[in-house]
Amino acid sequence: xxxxxxxxxxxxxxxxxxxxxxxxVVISGTVEPETxxxxxxACVGQALVGGLxxxxxxxxxxxxxxxxxxxxVIALAVAFVVFFGCGRxxxxxxxxxxxxxxxxxxxPGP
Numbered sequence: 001x002x003x004x005x006x007x008x009x010x011x012x013x014x015x016x017x018x019x020x021x022x023x024x025v026v027i028s029g030t031v032e033p034e035t036x037x038x039x040x041x042a043c044v045g046q047a048l049v050g051g052l053x054x055x056x057x058x059x060x061x062x063x064x065x066x067x068x069x070x071x072x073v074i075a076l077a078v079a080f081v082v083f084f085g086c087g088r089x090x091x092x093x094x095x096x097x098x099x100x101x102x103x104x105x106x107x108p109g110p
Contacts, residue, residue, distance in 0.1 A: 057072050057073070057076055058072075060072075067101070067104075067105065071101060071104040071105065072101065074100060074104060075097045075098070075100040075101035075104065076097060078096050078097055078100040079093045079094065079096055079097030079100070080093070081096075082096035082097075
């Protein structure tokens with residue numbers, strides 16, 4: 001492999017990202033955000049994130065797969081309880097879920 005190939009790929013990726021962002025800046029002033037189309041995009045985006053999170057919890061393909069599913073579900077439940085108990089705040093619930101999962105990982109099992 002040539003040493004210039006990775007730099008060329010990096011440059012092409014940078015230009016592609018720059019062009020799409022520049023196009024977004026140009027058209028952003030003409031887009032009306034309070035439309036059904038934007039509502040649809042928001043719903044699809046939230047559904048994708050929810051689906052990916054469900055997959056990460058129940059069908060992980062990362063080192064999380066070594067963690068028992070019961071531990072993952074308990075951590076998720078604790079995160080939900082903290083989320084709704086703290087006035088729908090994301091940061092405390094995220095920390096509670098992560099700390100619960102870590103704590104269960106160190107818990108002596110049978």
